[in-house]
Amino acid sequence: MKEPRKERRRQAEKAYLKESFLKSSEARPLRILAEYLEPKLRFDHHRIDDTIVFMGSARVLSREQAEAGVGAAQNGEGDLEHARRQLAMSRYYEDARELARRFTEWSKHLGDDERRFVVCTGGGPGIMEAANRGASEAKGLNIGLTISIPVEEFDNRYVTRELSFHFHYFFMRKFWFAYLAKALFVFPGGFGTLDELFEIITLRQTGKMTKPLVIVLFGTDYWNEVINLDALVRHGTISAKDLELFHRTDSVDEAFGIVTRHLTEHALAERGAFL
Numbered sequence: 001m002k003e004p005r006k007e008r009r010r011q012a013e014k015a016y017l018k019e020s021f022l023k024s025s026e027a028r029p030l031r032i033l034a035e036y037l038e039p040k041l042r043f044d045h046h047r048i049d050d051t052i053v054f055m056g057s058a059r060v061l062s063r064e065q066a067e068a069g070v071g072a073a074q075n076g077e078g079d080l081e082h083a084r085r086q087l088a089m090s091r092y093y094e095d096a097r098e099l100a101r102r103f104t105e106w107s108k109h110l111g112d113d114e115r116r117f118v119v120c121t122g123g124g125p126g127i128m129e130a131a132n133r134g135a136s137e138a139k140g141l142n143i144g145l146t147i148s149i150p151v152e153e154f155d156n157r158y159v160t161r162e163l164s165f166h167f168h169y170f171f172m173r174k175f176w177f178a179y180l181a182k183a184l185f186v187f188p189g190g191f192g193t194l195d196e197l198f199e200i201i202t203l204r205q206t207g208k209m210t211k212p213l214v215i216v217l218f219g220t221d222y223w224n225e226v227i228n229l230d231a232l233v234r235h236g237t238i239s240a241k242d243l244e245l246f247h248r249t250d251s252v253d254e255a256f257g258i259v260t261r262h263l264t265e266h267a268l269a270e271r272g273a274f275l
Contacts, residue, residue, distance in 0.1 A: 035172040039165055043180070046163065050267065051120035051143060051180040052103050052259070054096055055196050056127025056187030056218075057089075058154075062097075066090035092187050092219060093130040095252050099185065100134030100142070102256050108140060110268070117182060117263060118143060122173075123164060125154045127187045132158035145173050174199060182267045183259045184215045186246075188222040204245050205238075214262040215246035216255050223248060 021027055043049075061069065066087040073083040100119045107117040119135035121128035123144025135142035136158040144159030146166050167173040178200055186197045197217075203209035217223045232238040249255050 032169060032172060035167055035169055036175070039176055042163065042165075046115060046141065048115050048118050048141075048143075048163075048180065050117055050182040052100075052117050052183045052185070053120045053177055053181045054100060054127060054131035054185045054187065055122065055177075055189060055193050056092065056096065056185075057189040057193060058122075058124045058126040058128065058151075059190075060089050060093045060126040060130070060188070061086050062093050062130070063087070063090045089188065092127060095218065096127050096130040096185070096187055097134035097137075098252050099255060100131040101138045102134075102252075103259070104135040104138035104140035104142070106260060108138070115141060116268075118163075120145065120177070120180070121159075122146065122177075122192075123156055123159055125156060127189065129156045129158060131185075132156055136160075145176055147173050178203065178209065181213060182211070182263060184213060185255070185259075186215065186217050188219045188226075194227075201245055205242055212262070212266040214259055214266075216258060217246055217248045218250070218255060220248045220250050 015021055022030065066083070066089075069078065069083040070080070070087050072078055073080040103117060104119055107115075110116055118141055119131050120143040121131045123132070123146035128144070132142050132144060141160045141163060142158070143163040144156060144165065146164070147170060148166060148168050165173075165176070174196060177196065181200075184200060186193060200209070200213070200215070204213060204215070229238075229243060233240050233243065247255075247258050249258070
């Protein structure tokens, strides 16, 4: 006589394993929280408390790439005027690369158990790649905070693998730029760079960011042409004192001096990140 067949009990799926739920609008707070907690876990693991952030255009080429582009254009392959413009802009790639290399070497000789003033970028090509590359050439850890947007594939192979992040929410990505930063370099860039720059300047102007963050606009001709900040003072929409929230320079040596002096005076004794 056969035993009665046992019905297999259906196992309910746990909510935190349900992909359909995790991608739903109702789970948005969980996704936002994940983009805070998971990066924090990695930063804590690597003992990273503060960063030097580099922002700038993803479209700026290295000098080597730009020179190759001019050569190709002279042979009839491409727009020569555009190629020459890219070659002129490539100085910013090389300057960002050199600054990141210098800061990484400087921070490695501070004799601190924690990793101080780690180079951090948006993880993309252009100025971001240049800064990650300079830090990598100095054999230092560096951070890349990429964002999911519909752009062409790129390969920034200089970001430290364990510190490569990929965000869905722009505001969470910008939080991590601002939260750990003790210095900010802003190189020539487009809408994204302007958005990030003005958000951080606004935080400083309104006192929402209380730490003494040093901000350097690199490339005086570019910034003087693209943003007429003096006009804002003239029209009374900002005060003259607001222009003291940042420095402007074209010199790698001057930029390095401004930031190392500031960090030595204001940040070396501090621990932890705060807005």
